[in-house]
Amino acid sequence: MKxxxxxxxGHWSPERGSQVKTAADVLTQSIELAVEAEKIGVDGAYFRVHHFARQLASPFPLLAAAGARTSTIELGTGVIDxxxxxxxxMVEDAGAADLISGGRLQxxxxxxxxxxVVDGWRYFGYQPGEGEDHAAMARRHAEVFLQQLDGEGFAQPNPQPMFPNPPGLLRLEPHSEGLRDRIWWGAASDATARWAAEMGMNLQSSTLKTDETGEPFHIQQAKQIRAYREAWKAAGHEREPRVSVSRSxxxxxxxxxxxxFGRGGKESDQVGIIDQTRSVFGRGYADEPDRLIEQLREDEGIxxxxxxxxxxxxMLGVEYNVHVLDSILRHVAPGLGWR
Known part of the structure:
Protein backbone atom coordinates (compact mmCIF):
# COMPACT_ATOMS: atom_id res chain seq x y z
CA MET A 1 0.00 0.00 0.00
CA LYS A 2 1.21 3.48 -0.84
CA GLY A 10 1.20 26.13 -9.48
CA HIS A 11 1.91 27.72 -12.85
CA TRP A 12 -0.27 30.53 -14.13
CA SER A 13 -0.12 32.37 -17.43
CA PRO A 14 -2.45 34.57 -19.50
CA GLU A 15 -1.44 32.70 -22.68
CA ARG A 16 -4.04 31.16 -24.95
CA GLY A 17 -5.20 27.71 -23.81
CA SER A 18 -4.34 28.25 -20.16
CA GLN A 19 -7.13 27.55 -17.68
CA VAL A 20 -5.11 29.40 -15.03
CA LYS A 21 -4.57 32.94 -16.23
CA THR A 22 -3.91 34.87 -13.01
CA ALA A 23 -2.41 34.47 -9.56
CA ALA A 24 -5.95 34.49 -8.15
CA ASP A 25 -6.83 31.63 -10.50
CA VAL A 26 -3.95 29.43 -9.38
CA LEU A 27 -4.65 30.00 -5.69
CA THR A 28 -8.38 29.34 -5.85
CA GLN A 29 -7.98 26.39 -8.23
CA SER A 30 -5.30 24.86 -6.00
CA ILE A 31 -7.76 24.87 -3.12
CA GLU A 32 -10.49 23.39 -5.32
CA LEU A 33 -8.16 20.67 -6.58
CA ALA A 34 -7.36 19.68 -2.98
CA VAL A 35 -11.10 19.53 -2.22
CA GLU A 36 -11.92 17.42 -5.27
CA ALA A 37 -8.86 15.19 -4.86
CA GLU A 38 -9.94 14.37 -1.32
CA LYS A 39 -13.36 13.28 -2.63
CA ILE A 40 -11.86 10.68 -4.98
CA GLY A 41 -9.49 9.27 -2.36
CA VAL A 42 -6.20 11.05 -3.05
CA ASP A 43 -4.05 11.03 0.10
CA GLY A 44 -2.10 14.27 -0.28
CA ALA A 45 -2.14 17.73 -1.89
CA TYR A 46 1.38 19.12 -2.23
CA PHE A 47 2.49 22.42 -3.72
CA ARG A 48 5.81 23.66 -5.07
CA VAL A 49 7.21 27.01 -3.90
CA HIS A 50 9.06 29.33 -6.32
CA HIS A 51 9.89 33.01 -5.92
CA PHE A 52 9.96 35.77 -8.56
CA ALA A 53 7.89 33.58 -10.90
CA ARG A 54 4.33 33.11 -12.13
CA GLN A 55 3.94 30.16 -9.80
CA LEU A 56 2.85 29.49 -6.24
CA ALA A 57 5.14 31.31 -3.81
CA SER A 58 3.79 31.87 -0.26
CA PRO A 59 2.49 28.48 0.87
CA PHE A 60 0.95 29.07 4.29
CA PRO A 61 -2.15 31.09 3.29
CA LEU A 62 -2.85 28.41 0.66
CA LEU A 63 -2.30 25.51 3.08
CA ALA A 64 -4.48 27.15 5.73
CA ALA A 65 -7.29 27.81 3.24
CA ALA A 66 -7.13 24.27 1.88
CA GLY A 67 -7.08 22.95 5.43
CA ALA A 68 -10.26 24.84 6.24
CA ARG A 69 -12.02 23.36 3.18
CA THR A 70 -10.92 19.72 3.61
CA SER A 71 -10.93 17.17 6.42
CA THR A 72 -8.69 14.18 5.65
CA ILE A 73 -6.21 14.89 2.86
CA GLU A 74 -2.60 15.64 3.79
CA LEU A 75 -1.46 19.15 2.84
CA GLY A 76 2.17 19.77 2.07
CA THR A 77 4.93 21.46 0.16
CA GLY A 78 7.59 20.13 -2.13
CA VAL A 79 9.64 22.19 -1.30
CA ILE A 80 9.98 25.46 0.62
CA ASP A 81 13.36 27.03 -0.17
CA MET A 90 7.91 30.32 9.65
CA VAL A 91 7.30 28.40 12.91
CA GLU A 92 4.36 30.69 13.66
CA ASP A 93 2.91 30.44 10.14
CA ALA A 94 3.32 26.67 10.05
CA GLY A 95 1.83 26.23 13.50
CA ALA A 96 -1.24 28.29 12.59
CA ALA A 97 -1.81 26.45 9.28
CA ASP A 98 -1.34 23.07 10.95
CA LEU A 99 -3.86 23.85 13.67
CA ILE A 100 -6.40 25.06 11.11
CA SER A 101 -6.00 21.76 9.22
CA GLY A 102 -6.25 19.64 12.35
CA GLY A 103 -2.64 18.45 12.17
CA ARG A 104 -2.48 17.44 8.50
CA LEU A 105 0.53 19.47 7.31
CA GLN A 106 3.46 17.61 5.74
CA VAL A 117 16.85 35.80 -10.35
CA VAL A 118 20.47 35.61 -9.24
CA ASP A 119 20.76 35.03 -5.47
CA GLY A 120 17.12 35.94 -4.95
CA TRP A 121 17.38 35.31 -1.22
CA ARG A 122 19.49 38.48 -0.91
CA TYR A 123 16.43 40.54 -1.83
CA PHE A 124 14.67 38.92 1.13
CA GLY A 125 17.40 40.18 3.46
CA TYR A 126 19.47 37.00 3.87
CA GLN A 127 23.09 36.24 3.12
CA PRO A 128 25.44 33.44 4.09
CA GLY A 129 27.48 33.90 7.23
CA GLU A 130 31.25 33.78 7.37
CA GLY A 131 32.46 30.50 5.93
CA GLU A 132 29.00 29.58 4.59
CA ASP A 133 27.65 29.15 1.10
CA HIS A 134 23.96 29.46 0.25
CA ALA A 135 23.37 25.73 0.84
CA ALA A 136 24.87 25.91 4.33
CA MET A 137 22.71 28.96 5.05
CA ALA A 138 19.61 26.96 4.07
CA ARG A 139 20.60 24.13 6.42
CA ARG A 140 21.22 26.62 9.24
CA HIS A 141 17.76 28.13 8.74
CA ALA A 142 16.32 24.61 8.72
CA GLU A 143 18.04 23.66 11.97
CA VAL A 144 16.65 26.75 13.73
CA PHE A 145 13.19 25.97 12.36
CA LEU A 146 13.34 22.37 13.59
CA GLN A 147 14.60 23.37 17.02
CA GLN A 148 11.79 25.85 17.57
CA LEU A 149 9.13 23.40 16.40
CA ASP A 150 9.93 21.36 19.51
CA GLY A 151 8.10 24.03 21.47
CA GLU A 152 10.67 24.65 24.18
CA GLY A 153 10.79 28.10 25.76
CA PHE A 154 13.82 30.20 24.84
CA ALA A 155 12.89 33.89 25.12
CA GLN A 156 13.22 35.92 28.33
CA PRO A 157 9.79 37.29 29.33
CA ASN A 158 9.19 40.94 30.06
CA PRO A 159 8.99 41.42 33.85
CA GLN A 160 6.11 43.87 33.27
CA PRO A 161 4.16 42.28 30.40
CA MET A 162 0.97 43.65 28.89
CA PHE A 163 -0.67 40.25 29.50
CA PRO A 164 0.18 37.55 32.07
CA ASN A 165 2.82 35.04 30.95
CA PRO A 166 3.11 31.36 31.80
CA PRO A 167 6.09 30.58 34.02
CA GLY A 168 9.58 30.26 32.58
CA LEU A 169 11.01 31.14 29.20
CA LEU A 170 8.54 31.81 26.39
CA ARG A 171 8.16 29.84 23.16
CA LEU A 172 6.74 30.82 19.81
CA GLU A 173 2.98 30.57 19.46
CA PRO A 174 0.84 29.00 18.20
CA HIS A 175 2.56 25.70 18.86
CA SER A 176 1.22 22.65 17.01
CA GLU A 177 2.10 19.39 18.75
CA GLY A 178 3.47 16.75 16.41
CA LEU A 179 4.37 19.04 13.50
CA ARG A 180 8.09 18.44 14.10
CA ASP A 181 7.62 14.81 13.00
CA ARG A 182 5.94 15.94 9.78
CA ILE A 183 8.85 17.88 8.29
CA TRP A 184 10.50 16.48 5.15
CA TRP A 185 13.81 17.36 3.50
CA GLY A 186 14.10 17.44 -0.28
CA ALA A 187 17.45 15.77 -0.94
CA ALA A 188 19.24 15.67 -4.29
CA SER A 189 22.34 13.83 -3.09
CA ASP A 190 23.03 10.79 -0.93
CA ALA A 191 24.90 12.98 1.56
CA THR A 192 21.99 15.36 2.14
CA ALA A 193 19.63 12.39 2.46
CA ARG A 194 21.84 11.03 5.26
CA TRP A 195 21.91 14.49 6.90
CA ALA A 196 18.10 14.62 6.76
CA ALA A 197 17.96 11.25 8.52
CA GLU A 198 20.34 12.42 11.23
CA MET A 199 18.14 15.51 11.75
CA GLY A 200 15.00 13.37 12.10
CA MET A 201 13.27 14.59 8.96
CA ASN A 202 11.31 12.52 6.49
CA LEU A 203 12.75 12.30 2.95
CA GLN A 204 11.41 13.80 -0.26
CA SER A 205 13.17 12.60 -3.41
CA SER A 206 11.91 14.01 -6.70
CA THR A 207 12.62 13.39 -10.38
CA LEU A 208 16.00 15.14 -10.13
CA LYS A 209 19.08 13.71 -8.44
CA THR A 210 22.79 14.41 -8.38
CA ASP A 211 24.35 11.87 -10.76
CA GLU A 212 26.69 10.02 -8.39
CA THR A 213 27.16 6.66 -10.12
CA GLY A 214 26.07 7.01 -13.75
CA GLU A 215 23.35 4.40 -13.21
CA PRO A 216 19.73 4.90 -14.29
CA PHE A 217 17.87 7.47 -12.19
CA HIS A 218 15.49 5.06 -10.48
CA ILE A 219 18.37 2.83 -9.34
CA GLN A 220 20.32 5.77 -7.93
CA GLN A 221 17.18 6.99 -6.19
CA ALA A 222 16.55 3.58 -4.63
CA LYS A 223 20.12 3.51 -3.32
CA GLN A 224 19.66 7.02 -1.90
CA ILE A 225 16.53 5.91 -0.05
CA ARG A 226 18.29 2.86 1.37
CA ALA A 227 21.22 5.04 2.50
CA TYR A 228 18.74 7.37 4.18
CA ARG A 229 17.04 4.53 6.04
CA GLU A 230 20.39 3.16 7.21
CA ALA A 231 21.35 6.60 8.54
CA TRP A 232 17.96 6.91 10.26
CA LYS A 233 18.44 3.61 12.02
CA ALA A 234 21.99 4.55 13.06
CA ALA A 235 20.70 7.84 14.50
CA GLY A 236 18.43 5.91 16.86
CA HIS A 237 15.17 7.71 16.14
CA GLU A 238 12.14 5.99 17.68
CA ARG A 239 9.52 6.55 14.99
CA GLU A 240 9.47 5.13 11.46
CA PRO A 241 10.40 7.68 8.78
CA ARG A 242 8.43 8.40 5.64
CA VAL A 243 9.85 8.64 2.13
CA SER A 244 8.21 10.15 -0.94
CA VAL A 245 9.17 10.17 -4.60
CA SER A 246 7.53 12.20 -7.36
CA ARG A 247 6.78 11.13 -10.90
CA SER A 248 4.97 12.32 -14.01
CA PHE A 261 0.67 13.18 -23.35
CA GLY A 262 0.58 10.41 -25.94
CA ARG A 263 3.28 11.76 -28.24
CA GLY A 264 6.24 10.27 -26.38
CA GLY A 265 9.63 11.86 -25.90
CA LYS A 266 10.08 11.38 -22.14
CA GLU A 267 10.61 7.62 -21.94
CA SER A 268 14.25 7.85 -20.85
CA ASP A 269 16.35 9.69 -18.29
CA GLN A 270 17.97 13.00 -19.18
CA VAL A 271 21.27 14.40 -17.91
CA GLY A 272 21.97 18.08 -17.31
CA ILE A 273 24.04 20.52 -15.28
CA ILE A 274 22.42 22.23 -12.27
CA ASP A 275 24.58 24.64 -10.24
CA GLN A 276 27.71 23.24 -11.91
CA THR A 277 26.71 19.73 -10.81
CA ARG A 278 25.88 16.86 -13.14
CA SER A 279 22.30 15.80 -12.44
CA VAL A 280 20.06 13.09 -13.79
CA PHE A 281 16.37 13.73 -14.48
CA GLY A 282 14.02 10.77 -14.22
CA ARG A 283 11.81 9.68 -17.08
CA GLY A 284 8.10 10.31 -17.33
CA TYR A 285 5.39 7.70 -17.91
CA ALA A 286 2.44 7.97 -20.31
CA ASP A 287 0.75 4.87 -21.69
CA GLU A 288 -2.29 2.64 -21.62
CA PRO A 289 -3.00 1.45 -18.03
CA ASP A 290 -1.90 -2.15 -18.54
CA ARG A 291 1.40 -1.08 -20.07
CA LEU A 292 1.88 1.56 -17.37
CA ILE A 293 1.55 -1.12 -14.71
CA GLU A 294 4.31 -3.20 -16.33
CA GLN A 295 6.62 -0.19 -16.67
CA LEU A 296 6.09 1.03 -13.12
CA ARG A 297 6.86 -2.41 -11.69
CA GLU A 298 10.44 -1.88 -12.88
CA ASP A 299 10.87 1.48 -11.10
CA GLU A 300 13.04 0.73 -8.06
CA GLY A 301 12.71 4.24 -6.65
CA ILE A 302 8.94 4.01 -6.44
CA MET A 315 -2.72 24.88 -16.11
CA LEU A 316 -5.20 22.46 -17.72
CA GLY A 317 -7.71 23.18 -14.96
CA VAL A 318 -9.25 21.42 -11.98
CA GLU A 319 -11.65 19.13 -13.85
CA TYR A 320 -8.98 17.68 -16.11
CA ASN A 321 -6.52 17.19 -13.26
CA VAL A 322 -9.13 15.34 -11.22
CA HIS A 323 -9.55 13.04 -14.23
CA VAL A 324 -5.76 12.50 -14.39
CA LEU A 325 -5.61 11.54 -10.72
CA ASP A 326 -8.75 9.40 -10.83
CA SER A 327 -7.39 7.44 -13.80
CA ILE A 328 -4.30 6.46 -11.82
CA LEU A 329 -6.26 5.56 -8.69
CA ARG A 330 -8.81 3.44 -10.58
CA HIS A 331 -6.83 1.83 -13.36
CA VAL A 332 -3.16 1.72 -12.35
CA ALA A 333 -2.72 1.74 -8.57
CA PRO A 334 -4.77 -1.45 -7.92
CA GLY A 335 -2.74 -3.41 -10.46
CA LEU A 336 0.45 -2.54 -8.56
CA GLY A 337 -0.92 -3.32 -5.11
CA TRP A 338 -0.94 0.35 -4.15
CA ARG A 339 -4.67 0.27 -3.43
Whole structure:
Protein backbone atom coordinates (compact mmCIF):
# COMPACT_ATOMS: atom_id res chain seq x y z
CA MET A 1 0.00 0.00 0.00
CA LYS A 2 1.21 3.48 -0.84
CA UNK A 3 -0.05 6.93 -0.08
CA UNK A 4 -0.71 8.70 -3.38
CA UNK A 5 -0.75 12.48 -3.57
CA UNK A 6 -0.43 15.16 -6.21
CA UNK A 7 2.31 17.76 -6.59
CA UNK A 8 1.41 21.02 -8.31
CA UNK A 9 3.98 23.56 -9.44
CA GLY A 10 1.20 26.13 -9.48
CA HIS A 11 1.91 27.72 -12.85
CA TRP A 12 -0.27 30.53 -14.13
CA SER A 13 -0.12 32.37 -17.43
CA PRO A 14 -2.45 34.57 -19.50
CA GLU A 15 -1.44 32.70 -22.68
CA ARG A 16 -4.04 31.16 -24.95
CA GLY A 17 -5.20 27.71 -23.81
CA SER A 18 -4.34 28.25 -20.16
CA GLN A 19 -7.13 27.55 -17.68
CA VAL A 20 -5.11 29.40 -15.03
CA LYS A 21 -4.57 32.94 -16.23
CA THR A 22 -3.91 34.87 -13.01
CA ALA A 23 -2.41 34.47 -9.56
CA ALA A 24 -5.95 34.49 -8.15
CA ASP A 25 -6.83 31.63 -10.50
CA VAL A 26 -3.95 29.43 -9.38
CA LEU A 27 -4.65 30.00 -5.69
CA THR A 28 -8.38 29.34 -5.85
CA GLN A 29 -7.98 26.39 -8.23
CA SER A 30 -5.30 24.86 -6.00
CA ILE A 31 -7.76 24.87 -3.12
CA GLU A 32 -10.49 23.39 -5.32
CA LEU A 33 -8.16 20.67 -6.58
CA ALA A 34 -7.36 19.68 -2.98
CA VAL A 35 -11.10 19.53 -2.22
CA GLU A 36 -11.92 17.42 -5.27
CA ALA A 37 -8.86 15.19 -4.86
CA GLU A 38 -9.94 14.37 -1.32
CA LYS A 39 -13.36 13.28 -2.63
CA ILE A 40 -11.86 10.68 -4.98
CA GLY A 41 -9.49 9.27 -2.36
CA VAL A 42 -6.20 11.05 -3.05
CA ASP A 43 -4.05 11.03 0.10
CA GLY A 44 -2.10 14.27 -0.28
CA ALA A 45 -2.14 17.73 -1.89
CA TYR A 46 1.38 19.12 -2.23
CA PHE A 47 2.49 22.42 -3.72
CA ARG A 48 5.81 23.66 -5.07
CA VAL A 49 7.21 27.01 -3.90
CA HIS A 50 9.06 29.33 -6.32
CA HIS A 51 9.89 33.01 -5.92
CA PHE A 52 9.96 35.77 -8.56
CA ALA A 53 7.89 33.58 -10.90
CA ARG A 54 4.33 33.11 -12.13
CA GLN A 55 3.94 30.16 -9.80
CA LEU A 56 2.85 29.49 -6.24
CA ALA A 57 5.14 31.31 -3.81
CA SER A 58 3.79 31.87 -0.26
CA PRO A 59 2.49 28.48 0.87
CA PHE A 60 0.95 29.07 4.29
CA PRO A 61 -2.15 31.09 3.29
CA LEU A 62 -2.85 28.41 0.66
CA LEU A 63 -2.30 25.51 3.08
CA ALA A 64 -4.48 27.15 5.73
CA ALA A 65 -7.29 27.81 3.24
CA ALA A 66 -7.13 24.27 1.88
CA GLY A 67 -7.08 22.95 5.43
CA ALA A 68 -10.26 24.84 6.24
CA ARG A 69 -12.02 23.36 3.18
CA THR A 70 -10.92 19.72 3.61
CA SER A 71 -10.93 17.17 6.42
CA THR A 72 -8.69 14.18 5.65
CA ILE A 73 -6.21 14.89 2.86
CA GLU A 74 -2.60 15.64 3.79
CA LEU A 75 -1.46 19.15 2.84
CA GLY A 76 2.17 19.77 2.07
CA THR A 77 4.93 21.46 0.16
CA GLY A 78 7.59 20.13 -2.13
CA VAL A 79 9.64 22.19 -1.30
CA ILE A 80 9.98 25.46 0.62
CA ASP A 81 13.36 27.03 -0.17
CA UNK A 82 14.93 27.68 3.24
CA UNK A 83 17.37 30.23 1.83
CA UNK A 84 14.43 32.65 1.71
CA UNK A 85 12.88 31.92 5.10
CA UNK A 86 12.88 33.58 8.50
CA UNK A 87 12.72 30.32 10.50
CA UNK A 88 11.04 31.86 13.57
CA UNK A 89 8.27 33.53 11.62
CA MET A 90 7.91 30.32 9.65
CA VAL A 91 7.30 28.40 12.91
CA GLU A 92 4.36 30.69 13.66
CA ASP A 93 2.91 30.44 10.14
CA ALA A 94 3.32 26.67 10.05
CA GLY A 95 1.83 26.23 13.50
CA ALA A 96 -1.24 28.29 12.59
CA ALA A 97 -1.81 26.45 9.28
CA ASP A 98 -1.34 23.07 10.95
CA LEU A 99 -3.86 23.85 13.67
CA ILE A 100 -6.40 25.06 11.11
CA SER A 101 -6.00 21.76 9.22
CA GLY A 102 -6.25 19.64 12.35
CA GLY A 103 -2.64 18.45 12.17
CA ARG A 104 -2.48 17.44 8.50
CA LEU A 105 0.53 19.47 7.31
CA GLN A 106 3.46 17.61 5.74
CA UNK A 107 6.04 20.31 5.06
CA UNK A 108 8.81 19.65 2.57
CA UNK A 109 11.75 22.02 2.96
CA UNK A 110 15.16 22.15 1.32
CA UNK A 111 17.96 24.25 -0.09
CA UNK A 112 15.77 24.88 -3.09
CA UNK A 113 16.55 24.93 -6.79
CA UNK A 114 17.88 27.62 -9.15
CA UNK A 115 15.46 30.55 -9.15
CA UNK A 116 14.39 33.20 -11.65
CA VAL A 117 16.85 35.80 -10.35
CA VAL A 118 20.47 35.61 -9.24
CA ASP A 119 20.76 35.03 -5.47
CA GLY A 120 17.12 35.94 -4.95
CA TRP A 121 17.38 35.31 -1.22
CA ARG A 122 19.49 38.48 -0.91
CA TYR A 123 16.43 40.54 -1.83
CA PHE A 124 14.67 38.92 1.13
CA GLY A 125 17.40 40.18 3.46
CA TYR A 126 19.47 37.00 3.87
CA GLN A 127 23.09 36.24 3.12
CA PRO A 128 25.44 33.44 4.09
CA GLY A 129 27.48 33.90 7.23
CA GLU A 130 31.25 33.78 7.37
CA GLY A 131 32.46 30.50 5.93
CA GLU A 132 29.00 29.58 4.59
CA ASP A 133 27.65 29.15 1.10
CA HIS A 134 23.96 29.46 0.25
CA ALA A 135 23.37 25.73 0.84
CA ALA A 136 24.87 25.91 4.33
CA MET A 137 22.71 28.96 5.05
CA ALA A 138 19.61 26.96 4.07
CA ARG A 139 20.60 24.13 6.42
CA ARG A 140 21.22 26.62 9.24
CA HIS A 141 17.76 28.13 8.74
CA ALA A 142 16.32 24.61 8.72
CA GLU A 143 18.04 23.66 11.97
CA VAL A 144 16.65 26.75 13.73
CA PHE A 145 13.19 25.97 12.36
CA LEU A 146 13.34 22.37 13.59
CA GLN A 147 14.60 23.37 17.02
CA GLN A 148 11.79 25.85 17.57
CA LEU A 149 9.13 23.40 16.40
CA ASP A 150 9.93 21.36 19.51
CA GLY A 151 8.10 24.03 21.47
CA GLU A 152 10.67 24.65 24.18
CA GLY A 153 10.79 28.10 25.76
CA PHE A 154 13.82 30.20 24.84
CA ALA A 155 12.89 33.89 25.12
CA GLN A 156 13.22 35.92 28.33
CA PRO A 157 9.79 37.29 29.33
CA ASN A 158 9.19 40.94 30.06
CA PRO A 159 8.99 41.42 33.85
CA GLN A 160 6.11 43.87 33.27
CA PRO A 161 4.16 42.28 30.40
CA MET A 162 0.97 43.65 28.89
CA PHE A 163 -0.67 40.25 29.50
CA PRO A 164 0.18 37.55 32.07
CA ASN A 165 2.82 35.04 30.95
CA PRO A 166 3.11 31.36 31.80
CA PRO A 167 6.09 30.58 34.02
CA GLY A 168 9.58 30.26 32.58
CA LEU A 169 11.01 31.14 29.20
CA LEU A 170 8.54 31.81 26.39
CA ARG A 171 8.16 29.84 23.16
CA LEU A 172 6.74 30.82 19.81
CA GLU A 173 2.98 30.57 19.46
CA PRO A 174 0.84 29.00 18.20
CA HIS A 175 2.56 25.70 18.86
CA SER A 176 1.22 22.65 17.01
CA GLU A 177 2.10 19.39 18.75
CA GLY A 178 3.47 16.75 16.41
CA LEU A 179 4.37 19.04 13.50
CA ARG A 180 8.09 18.44 14.10
CA ASP A 181 7.62 14.81 13.00
CA ARG A 182 5.94 15.94 9.78
CA ILE A 183 8.85 17.88 8.29
CA TRP A 184 10.50 16.48 5.15
CA TRP A 185 13.81 17.36 3.50
CA GLY A 186 14.10 17.44 -0.28
CA ALA A 187 17.45 15.77 -0.94
CA ALA A 188 19.24 15.67 -4.29
CA SER A 189 22.34 13.83 -3.09
CA ASP A 190 23.03 10.79 -0.93
CA ALA A 191 24.90 12.98 1.56
CA THR A 192 21.99 15.36 2.14
CA ALA A 193 19.63 12.39 2.46
CA ARG A 194 21.84 11.03 5.26
CA TRP A 195 21.91 14.49 6.90
CA ALA A 196 18.10 14.62 6.76
CA ALA A 197 17.96 11.25 8.52
CA GLU A 198 20.34 12.42 11.23
CA MET A 199 18.14 15.51 11.75
CA GLY A 200 15.00 13.37 12.10
CA MET A 201 13.27 14.59 8.96
CA ASN A 202 11.31 12.52 6.49
CA LEU A 203 12.75 12.30 2.95
CA GLN A 204 11.41 13.80 -0.26
CA SER A 205 13.17 12.60 -3.41
CA SER A 206 11.91 14.01 -6.70
CA THR A 207 12.62 13.39 -10.38
CA LEU A 208 16.00 15.14 -10.13
CA LYS A 209 19.08 13.71 -8.44
CA THR A 210 22.79 14.41 -8.38
CA ASP A 211 24.35 11.87 -10.76
CA GLU A 212 26.69 10.02 -8.39
CA THR A 213 27.16 6.66 -10.12
CA GLY A 214 26.07 7.01 -13.75
CA GLU A 215 23.35 4.40 -13.21
CA PRO A 216 19.73 4.90 -14.29
CA PHE A 217 17.87 7.47 -12.19
CA HIS A 218 15.49 5.06 -10.48
CA ILE A 219 18.37 2.83 -9.34
CA GLN A 220 20.32 5.77 -7.93
CA GLN A 221 17.18 6.99 -6.19
CA ALA A 222 16.55 3.58 -4.63
CA LYS A 223 20.12 3.51 -3.32
CA GLN A 224 19.66 7.02 -1.90
CA ILE A 225 16.53 5.91 -0.05
CA ARG A 226 18.29 2.86 1.37
CA ALA A 227 21.22 5.04 2.50
CA TYR A 228 18.74 7.37 4.18
CA ARG A 229 17.04 4.53 6.04
CA GLU A 230 20.39 3.16 7.21
CA ALA A 231 21.35 6.60 8.54
CA TRP A 232 17.96 6.91 10.26
CA LYS A 233 18.44 3.61 12.02
CA ALA A 234 21.99 4.55 13.06
CA ALA A 235 20.70 7.84 14.50
CA GLY A 236 18.43 5.91 16.86
CA HIS A 237 15.17 7.71 16.14
CA GLU A 238 12.14 5.99 17.68
CA ARG A 239 9.52 6.55 14.99
CA GLU A 240 9.47 5.13 11.46
CA PRO A 241 10.40 7.68 8.78
CA ARG A 242 8.43 8.40 5.64
CA VAL A 243 9.85 8.64 2.13
CA SER A 244 8.21 10.15 -0.94
CA VAL A 245 9.17 10.17 -4.60
CA SER A 246 7.53 12.20 -7.36
CA ARG A 247 6.78 11.13 -10.90
CA SER A 248 4.97 12.32 -14.01
CA UNK A 249 2.55 9.45 -14.72
CA UNK A 250 -0.36 9.68 -17.13
CA UNK A 251 -2.81 6.93 -18.01
CA UNK A 252 -3.97 7.40 -21.60
CA UNK A 253 -7.73 6.92 -21.26
CA UNK A 254 -9.27 9.51 -23.60
CA UNK A 255 -8.48 11.29 -26.87
CA UNK A 256 -7.64 14.35 -24.78
CA UNK A 257 -5.08 12.35 -22.77
CA UNK A 258 -3.46 11.11 -25.98
CA UNK A 259 -3.37 14.60 -27.42
CA UNK A 260 -1.61 16.04 -24.37
CA PHE A 261 0.67 13.18 -23.35
CA GLY A 262 0.58 10.41 -25.94
CA ARG A 263 3.28 11.76 -28.24
CA GLY A 264 6.24 10.27 -26.38
CA GLY A 265 9.63 11.86 -25.90
CA LYS A 266 10.08 11.38 -22.14
CA GLU A 267 10.61 7.62 -21.94
CA SER A 268 14.25 7.85 -20.85
CA ASP A 269 16.35 9.69 -18.29
CA GLN A 270 17.97 13.00 -19.18
CA VAL A 271 21.27 14.40 -17.91
CA GLY A 272 21.97 18.08 -17.31
CA ILE A 273 24.04 20.52 -15.28
CA ILE A 274 22.42 22.23 -12.27
CA ASP A 275 24.58 24.64 -10.24
CA GLN A 276 27.71 23.24 -11.91
CA THR A 277 26.71 19.73 -10.81
CA ARG A 278 25.88 16.86 -13.14
CA SER A 279 22.30 15.80 -12.44
CA VAL A 280 20.06 13.09 -13.79
CA PHE A 281 16.37 13.73 -14.48
CA GLY A 282 14.02 10.77 -14.22
CA ARG A 283 11.81 9.68 -17.08
CA GLY A 284 8.10 10.31 -17.33
CA TYR A 285 5.39 7.70 -17.91
CA ALA A 286 2.44 7.97 -20.31
CA ASP A 287 0.75 4.87 -21.69
CA GLU A 288 -2.29 2.64 -21.62
CA PRO A 289 -3.00 1.45 -18.03
CA ASP A 290 -1.90 -2.15 -18.54
CA ARG A 291 1.40 -1.08 -20.07
CA LEU A 292 1.88 1.56 -17.37
CA ILE A 293 1.55 -1.12 -14.71
CA GLU A 294 4.31 -3.20 -16.33
CA GLN A 295 6.62 -0.19 -16.67
CA LEU A 296 6.09 1.03 -13.12
CA ARG A 297 6.86 -2.41 -11.69
CA GLU A 298 10.44 -1.88 -12.88
CA ASP A 299 10.87 1.48 -11.10
CA GLU A 300 13.04 0.73 -8.06
CA GLY A 301 12.71 4.24 -6.65
CA ILE A 302 8.94 4.01 -6.44
CA UNK A 303 9.21 0.53 -4.93
CA UNK A 304 11.37 1.86 -2.06
CA UNK A 305 9.04 4.75 -1.17
CA UNK A 306 5.87 4.72 0.92
CA UNK A 307 4.44 7.85 -0.72
CA UNK A 308 4.12 8.70 -4.43
CA UNK A 309 3.49 12.28 -5.54
CA UNK A 310 2.03 12.63 -9.03
CA UNK A 311 2.98 15.86 -10.77
CA UNK A 312 -0.08 17.43 -12.34
CA UNK A 313 -0.49 19.83 -15.29
CA UNK A 314 -2.28 22.44 -13.21
CA MET A 315 -2.72 24.88 -16.11
CA LEU A 316 -5.20 22.46 -17.72
CA GLY A 317 -7.71 23.18 -14.96
CA VAL A 318 -9.25 21.42 -11.98
CA GLU A 319 -11.65 19.13 -13.85
CA TYR A 320 -8.98 17.68 -16.11
CA ASN A 321 -6.52 17.19 -13.26
CA VAL A 322 -9.13 15.34 -11.22
CA HIS A 323 -9.55 13.04 -14.23
CA VAL A 324 -5.76 12.50 -14.39
CA LEU A 325 -5.61 11.54 -10.72
CA ASP A 326 -8.75 9.40 -10.83
CA SER A 327 -7.39 7.44 -13.80
CA ILE A 328 -4.30 6.46 -11.82
CA LEU A 329 -6.26 5.56 -8.69
CA ARG A 330 -8.81 3.44 -10.58
CA HIS A 331 -6.83 1.83 -13.36
CA VAL A 332 -3.16 1.72 -12.35
CA ALA A 333 -2.72 1.74 -8.57
CA PRO A 334 -4.77 -1.45 -7.92
CA GLY A 335 -2.74 -3.41 -10.46
CA LEU A 336 0.45 -2.54 -8.56
CA GLY A 337 -0.92 -3.32 -5.11
CA TRP A 338 -0.94 0.35 -4.15
CA ARG A 339 -4.67 0.27 -3.43
Missing amino acids: KIGFLSF MRYENPLY LGISRGSPEQ IFALMTPEDRMY AEADTLLLTVPN
